[in-house]
Amino acid sequence: MTTQDNNLSRRDFLKLGIGALSALAVLEMSGVSLFFMQPRTLEGEFGGIVNAGPVDSFPAGSVVEFPDGRFFLIHAPDGGFLAVYSRCTHLGCTISWEADKNHFFCPCHASSFSATGDVQNPPAPRALDLFAITITDGQVLVDTGRITQRDRFTTDQLTYA
Template identity: 50%
Template sequence: MTENQNKTKLSRHQFLGIAWFGALATLVGEFFAGLLVFIQPNLEGGFGGIVRAGKVEEFLPGSVNLVQAGRFYLVRNGEGGFIAYWQRCTHLGCSVPYEEEQAAFRCPCHGSVFDEHTGEVTGGPAPRPMDIFPIEITDGEVFVDTGNPQERSAFSDDQIAYG
């Protein structure tokens, strides 16, 4: 083997070493990038994190508004208070549409009906009222914490948030 061939062989070894190291570094980097995405709180304002619903004055008293990004209904009562209902049925989890003409939420799966003012069950098999999300009103903006759903057995006034 000449000295020149020896150099080429050594270069090949170095190349393979660098290639292996590069592949390993890429795998480890991808693993930790994926882990970071998984464990970080949702900062994009989507479901599972704090969702900015909008300014207080954007919601008329007595209105029901679906906030699709957070999968909840933001209901503003006649006195100006807010409550946020998770759109998920408390029976088996179907999405519950709002029926304005009935002033109620009616689940298409097995017919549970929820009152628009309280979220309480007025018909069907649902075992409890619609779950709610905590609301924070800061600087005239309504924020809803969709990472913290709260089950309840009944409606009470302290579930209403005021700005």
């Protein structure tokens, strides 16, 4: 074996090593990318589907808060369901339900919303956002990953069992 052969094989070895390290780096980056692309929400948590419970457990005319899901479930007097996001449509403060006044209230700038989420008192520019509801096997399922903005309440937004 000549000196030139040794140099060539050393160069080839370095090329091979650099190639292997590059391939390893690409694999690591792919793995990290896949990890970060995984959905971050689990069933039952905000961003996923929350099982609010059996239809029968919500009397018509009731409003029930689900703090972990960040919504209020409204069972309208006619039997339809609405799930409103507990985030004010003005600047995003958390609203509360004031049963004695039959409205939602935002403590930040005093917007209020009716029992169906319509603006009663600005500065909120539009009705409370909605989450999609499906009723399956008598259970009210609220998809907190699907938010619908609306100007005002209309009866076609209600979901029936």
